[in-house]
Amino acid sequence: MTLDSKIPDGPLAEKWTRHKFNLKLVNPANKRKYDIIVVGTGLAGASAAASLAELGYNVKTFCFQDSPRRAHSIAAQGGINAAKNYQNDGDSVYRLFYDTIKGGDYRAREANVYRLAEVSVNIIDQCVAQGVPFAREYGGLLANRSFGGAQVSRTFYARGQTGQQLLLGAYSAMNRQIAAGKVKSYPRTEMLDVVVVDGRARGIITRDLITGKIEAHSAHAVLLCTGGYGNVFYLSTNAKGSNASAAWRAHKKGALFGNPCFTQIHPTCIPVSGHHQSKLTLMSESLRNDGRVWVPKKPVKGLTARDAAKIPESERDYFLERRYPAFGNLVPRDVASRNAKYVCDEGRGVGPTGLAVFLDFSDAIKRDGKKTIEARYGNLFDMYQQITGDNPYEVPMMIYPAVHYTMGGLWVDYNLMTTIPGLYALGEANFSDHGANRLGASALMQGLADGYFIIPYTIGDYLAGMPYEKISTDRPEFKEAIEQATGRLHRLLSIKGKKTVDEYHRELGMIMWDYCGMSRNEEGLKLAKKKIQELREEFWQNVNVLGSANELNMELEKANRVSDFMELAELMVDDALHRRESCGGHFREESATEDGEARRNDNEFAYVAAWEYKGENQPEVLHKEELKFENVKLTQRSYK
Amino acid sequence: MKLTLKIWRQKGPNEKGEFKTYVHDKVSPDMSFLEMLDVLNTELIKKGEEPVHFDHDCREGICGMCSLYINGRPHGPLQTTTCQLHMRSFKDGETITIEPWRAKPFPVIKDLVVDRSAFDRIQQAGGYISVNTGAAPDANEIPIPKKIADEAMDAATCIGCGACVAACKNASAMLFVAAKVSHLALLPQGHAERKERVERMVAQMDAEGFGACTNTRACEAECPKGISVAHIARLNREYYNAMLTSYELPSKAGGDG
Numbered sequence: 001m002t003l004d005s006k007i008p009d010g011p012l013a014e015k016w017t018r019h020k021f022n023l024k025l026v027n028p029a030n031k032r033k034y035d036i037i038v039v040g041t042g043l044a045g046a047s048a049a050a051s052l053a054e055l056g057y058n059v060k061t062f063c064f065q066d067s068p069r070r071a072h073s074i075a076a077q078g079g080i081n082a083a084k085n086y087q088n089d090g091d092s093v094y095r096l097f098y099d100t101i102k103g104g105d106y107r108a109r110e111a112n113v114y115r116l117a118e119v120s121v122n123i124i125d126q127c128v129a130q131g132v133p134f135a136r137e138y139g140g141l142l143a144n145r146s147f148g149g150a151q152v153s154r155t156f157y158a159r160g161q162t163g164q165q166l167l168l169g170a171y172s173a174m175n176r177q178i179a180a181g182k183v184k185s186y187p188r189t190e191m192l193d194v195v196v197v198d199g200r201a202r203g204i205i206t207r208d209l210i211t212g213k214i215e216a217h218s219a220h221a222v223l224l225c226t227g228g229y230g231n232v233f234y235l236s237t238n239a240k241g242s243n244a245s246a247a248w249r250a251h252k253k254g255a256l257f258g259n260p261c262f263t264q265i266h267p268t269c270i271p272v273s274g275h276h277q278s279k280l281t282l283m284s285e286s287l288r289n290d291g292r293v294w295v296p297k298k299p300v301k302g303l304t305a306r307d308a309a310k311i312p313e314s315e316r317d318y319f320l321e322r323r324y325p326a327f328g329n330l331v332p333r334d335v336a337s338r339n340a341k342y343v344c345d346e347g348r349g350v351g352p353t354g355l356a357v358f359l360d361f362s363d364a365i366k367r368d369g370k371k372t373i374e375a376r377y378g379n380l381f382d383m384y385q386q387i388t389g390d391n392p393y394e395v396p397m398m399i400y401p402a403v404h405y406t407m408g409g410l411w412v413d414y415n416l417m418t419t420i421p422g423l424y425a426l427g428e429a430n431f432s433d434h435g436a437n438r439l440g441a442s443a444l445m446q447g448l449a450d451g452y453f454i455i456p457y458t459i460g461d462y463l464a465g466m467p468y469e470k471i472s473t474d475r476p477e478f479k480e481a482i483e484q485a486t487g488r489l490h491r492l493l494s495i496k497g498k499k500t501v502d503e504y505h506r507e508l509g510m511i512m513w514d515y516c517g518m519s520r521n522e523e524g525l526k527l528a529k530k531k532i533q534e535l536r537e538e539f540w541q542n543v544n545v546l547g548s549a550n551e552l553n554m555e556l557e558k559a560n561r562v563s564d565f566m567e568l569a570e571l572m573v574d575d576a577l578h579r580r581e582s583c584g585g586h587f588r589e590e591s592a593t594e595d596g597e598a599r600r601n602d603n604e605f606a607y608v609a610a611w612e613y614k615g616e617n618q619p620e621v622l623h624k625e626e627l628k629f630e631n632v633k634l635t636q637r638s639y640k
Numbered sequence: 641m642k643l644t645l646k647i648w649r650q651k652g653p654n655e656k657g658e659f660k661t662y663v664h665d666k667v668s669p670d671m672s673f674l675e676m677l678d679v680l681n682t683e684l685i686k687k688g689e690e691p692v693h694f695d696h697d698c699r700e701g702i703c704g705m706c707s708l709y710i711n712g713r714p715h716g717p718l719q720t721t722t723c724q725l726h727m728r729s730f731k732d733g734e735t736i737t738i739e740p741w742r743a744k745p746f747p748v749i750k751d752l753v754v755d756r757s758a759f760d761r762i763q764q765a766g767g768y769i770s771v772n773t774g775a776a777p778d779a780n781e782i783p784i785p786k787k788i789a790d791e792a793m794d795a796a797t798c799i800g801c802g803a804c805v806a807a808c809k810n811a812s813a814m815l816f817v818a819a820k821v822s823h824l825a826l827l828p829q830g831h832a833e834r835k836e837r838v839e840r841m842v843a844q845m846d847a848e849g850f851g852a853c854t855n856t857r858a859c860e861a862e863c864p865k866g867i868s869v870a871h872i873a874r875l876n877r878e879y880y881n882a883m884l885t886s887y888e889l890p891s892k893a894g895g896d897g
C-alpha cells in the first residue's frame with residue numbers, strides 16, 4: 001500500500017483555493033440522490049451534517065448519547081482560535097499556521113495546517129451568524145484573549161463554556177435540517193462496524209441502545225466524527241462514554257491508524273481523590289497565568305493544602321520557575337506535565353496520595369487583591385471548591401496532569417478520506433493537524449473547519465464519480481458484519497466471569513499511564529505490551545457482563561468499548577516503541593538532552609506513522625508518510 | 641460513610657417499577673454522587689445483580705445527561721447537576737431516595753433513565769437561526785452591546801437537563817423553552833425569525849404534553865445553571881407579540897387557515 005496524501009501543488013497559500021477549483025462538483029439537482037452517514041454529532045459531526053444537508057445531500061446522524069447536543073465537545077472550556085487579527089497585534093493566517101506547526105513539534109503536514117488557519121476566520125463568522133454568544137467588549141465587538149502561551153490574542157470564547165456554545169450552534173443548524181427532513185437523527189444508537197462493499201465504505205451496522213436492535217444502514221459515503229480515544233487510560237478529562245470503537249473497527253476493516261502514541265497530557269487537572277475516581281476534571285490552564293507551581297524541597301509525607309503555609313519560602317521549590325526562567329509557570333502543557341511527574345517521582349508530591357503539586361495564588365492575591373483574582377478565576381475557584389472541599393482563596397490548589405486529548409487517529413489524506421475509499425474521518429477522530437502536540441483552543445477550530453468548510457467541498461469530488469444507485473442492506477457484506485458484531489456482544493455476555501468491566505478498564509489505564517504516559521522508555525513499553533496482552537486474554541475469559549443484548553445494557557456497552565481499547569492500547573505501545581525520538585507529547589527517555597529536555601530526531605522520524613491492521617494477534621505493518629517542510633525551518637523548542 | 645439507598649428499579653418502559661433498598665457502606669465524602677453509585681454497581685455485579693442504570697457522560701456539569709431525583713429534589717440538595725454533587729453534602733447514616741425524573745413527557749426507559757427526546761423536538765421546531773454554512777457576514781459587522789450579549793449568554797447556558805420539568809408540579813417546560821427563545825430573541829441575528837420561532841416552539845411544547853406554567857418558580861430554584869424566570873417573561877412577551885401580528889400560523893389568529 002502506498003500512502004497518497006493528495007497534497008495539492010502550488011504555493012502554500014494557494015493550495016486550498018486551487019484544490020477547491022480542481023475538485024469535481026455534484027450538480028445541485030443530483031445531490032439529493034446521495035446518502036451520507038455521519039457518525040458522531042460533536043463539533044465535527046454536527047457541523048458536517050448540517051452543511052451537507054444544506055447542500056442537498058440526505059444525511060443520517062448517529063450518537064450514543066440521548067441527544068446530539070451532549071457530545072463530548074460540549075465540555076470544552078477555554079476557547080477557539082482564529083486568525084482574525086481583530087486585536088491588531090500582529091496575528092495573521094501565516095502566524096497561526098506557523099504557531100500550530102511549531103507547537104505540533106513539526107510532525108504535521110504544512111498544507112493541512114495552513115488550510116486550517118485559513119478557514120479559521122470563516123468559522124467565527126459562521127458561529128456568530130448562528131447566534132453563538134461569544135464574549136464582547138463594551139463597544140459591542142468581539143473580545144479575544146491570549147491562550148496557552150500564545151503571543152497574540154486570537155482566542156474567541158464564551159465564558160468558560162466555549163465548546164458548549166459552539167456545539168449548540170452546530171446542533172441548532174442540524175436541527176433546522178432535521179425539521180427540513182434532510183437529516184435523520186439517531187440518538188442512543190451506537191455504530192458497531194463499517195461495511196465495505198467492493199472496496200468502498202457503503203454503510204454501517206448499529207445497535208439501538210434502548211432495544212438492543214441491530215440494524216444496517218447503507219449510504220454512498222460514511223463520515224466518522226467519533227472523537228478521541230483518551231479513555232484508553234481509564235482516567236482522563238474525556239466524557240465517560242468517549243471511546244475508540246468506531247475508529248478502531250474501521251481500522252480493522254482497512255483504515256490505517258496515524259500516530260497512535262501521540263497523546264496530550266494536560267498539567268492542570270484536579271488530582272485523583274481515591275480508588276473510586278471515575279474521571280478527572282480539567283482546570284483551565286489560564287490559572288497558570290497567576291498561580292505559582294511548587295512542591296517542598298524535601299519530601300513531606302501527606303502534606304495537605306491547609307498545612308502548605310507551614311512550609312517556609314526557603315523550603316519551597318518553584319520548579320518550573322527554577323528550570324525555565326524565561327517561561328516559568330507558562331511553559332507548554334507537555335513540559336509542565338512532565339516536570340510535575342518528576343517531582344512526584346522524587347517523592348516530593350503533595351496531598352494524601354503524593355501525586356499532586358501546589359498551584360498557589362497567595363502571591364497573586366497579595367499583589368492584585370482578592371477582587372481582581374475573583375474576577376479572573378471566580379468560577380474556576382468555585383468549581384474547585386465544590387469538587388475538593390478546599391477554598392483556593394485561602395489554601396493553594398492541588399493539581400496533577402491528566403490525559404486530555406489524542407493527536408493520533410485515523411490516517412486521512414488532504415480530503416479527509418481514510419485509506420478506505422468513501423470513509424472519512426473528521427475532528428479528533430483523525431490524526432491530521434496537530435502533529436505531536438496540540439495547542440490550546442485548536443481542537444474546536446479543527447473540528448469545525450473539517451465539518452463546515454472542508455468536507456462539503458471534498459466529498460463532492462468523491463461522490464461525483466459514484467453511481468446514484470443505493471445498495472441493499474441484504475447484501476452478504478452487511479449480513480456478515482451484523483453477524484460479527486452480534487457475535488462479539490454474545491461472546492461478552494457468555495463469559496460470566498468474576499471481574500467487572502471497570503476493573504479491567506482501570507487496570508488497562510494503569511498500565512498505559514505508567515508505561516505509555518508522560519515519559520516512556522523501551523523497557524517499560526516492552527513490559528506494557530506483554531501486560532496488555534495478558535490482560536486482554538484474561539478479560540475475554542473472566543469479565544462479567546450481566547443482562548442481555550436486547551435491552552438497555554450499559555455494562556455491555558462499556559464491555560464492548562473496553563474490548564476495543566485493549567486492542568488499541570497495544571498499537572499505541574508499538575507506535576511509542578518504534579518512535580525512538582522525543583517529540584511533543586511523546587517523550588522517550590532515551591532521546592533527551594543532557595539536562596533532560598526532549599530531543600527530536602528529524603533525520604529519522606520526520607514522518608507520520610500509519611499502521612495497517614493485519615488480522616487478530618498479527619503484528620501491524622508500519623507505513624511512513626514523509627513530512628516535507630518547504631516553508632518553515634525546523635528548530636528545537638526551548639523554554640529556558 | 642454508611643448510607644441506606646432507596647432506588648427506583650424498573651426493568652423496561654412498559655414494566656412496573658418499585659423501590660429497592662440497598663445498604664451502602666463503602667462511601668467516602670470525597671466521592672461524587674455518581675461515583676457512589678458506581679461503587680454500588682460494582683458490588684451488585686459481584687453479587688450477580690443487575691447494576692442500577694442511570695444517565696451520565698461528561699461528569700463535569702455541562703452535558704446535561706445526568707438526571708437524578710434525589711430526596712425529592714432534581715439533582716439533589718444543591719443547585720448543581722447530579723454529577724457535581726459530592727457525598728460530603730450528606731450525613732453518615734442517612735437514607736437517600738433516588739428516583740428518575742417524573743413527568744409524562746419524559747417516560748422511564750429503565751431504572752433511573754428517562755426519554756427526553758421531546759426536548760430535541762422542541763428545538764427542531766424553531767430553536768435556530770436560518771443561516772447556511774458560508775453565508776455569514778464578517779463576525780464584527782454587527783456590534784452587539786455587551787449587556788445584551790451577556791444576557792443572551794446567560795440564557796444560552798441551559799444544558800437541557802430537564803430538572804425544571806422534574807421540579808414543576810405541572811411538568812412545564814417553560815424555562816427550557818424560554819432559555820432558547822430568549823437567547824435568540826435578544827440577539828439581532830435572531831430577529832428575522834423571532835415570531836415563527838416562539839410560535840413553533842411553544843406549539844411543539846404543547847404537543848409534547850408539557851403542562852402550563854403557573855409561576856411557581858420551582859424551575860428557577862432547581863435549575864443547575866441558574867436560568868432566571870425573567871426569560872419566561874420574555875418568552876411570554878415574544879409569544880403575545882407574535883400572536884397579535886402573526887403571519888405564520890393563521891389558524892391561531894382566528895382564521896381557518
Ligand SMILES: Cc1cc2nc3c(=O)[nH]c(=O)nc-3n(C[C@H](O)[C@H](O)[C@H](O)COP(=O)(O)OP(=O)(O)OC[C@H]3O[C@@H](n4cnc5c(N)ncnc54)[C@H](O)[C@@H]3O)c2cc1C
Binds near residue numbers: 039042246447
Ligand atoms: C475538558 C476538556 C476541555 C477542552 N477544552 C478545549 C478548548 O478550550 N479548546 C479546544 O480547542 N479544545 C478543547 N478540548 C478538546 C475538544 O473539546 C475536542 O477535541 C473536540 O470537541 C472533539 O470534537 P469531535 O467533534 O471530534 O468529537 P466529540 O465531541 O467527542 O464527539 C464524538 C461524537 O461521536 C459519537 N460517537 C462516538 N462513538 C460512537 C459510536 N461508536 N457510535 C455512534 N456515535 C459515536 C458521540 O456520541 C459524539 O456525538 C477540550 C477537551 C476536554 C476533554
Ligand code: SF4
Binds near residue numbers: 801803
Ligand atoms: S432551564 Fe435549567 S433546569 Fe431546565 S433544562 Fe435548562 S439547565 Fe436544565
Ligand code: FES
Binds near residue numbers: 699700701705722
Ligand atoms: S454528567 Fe454531564 S452534566 Fe452531569
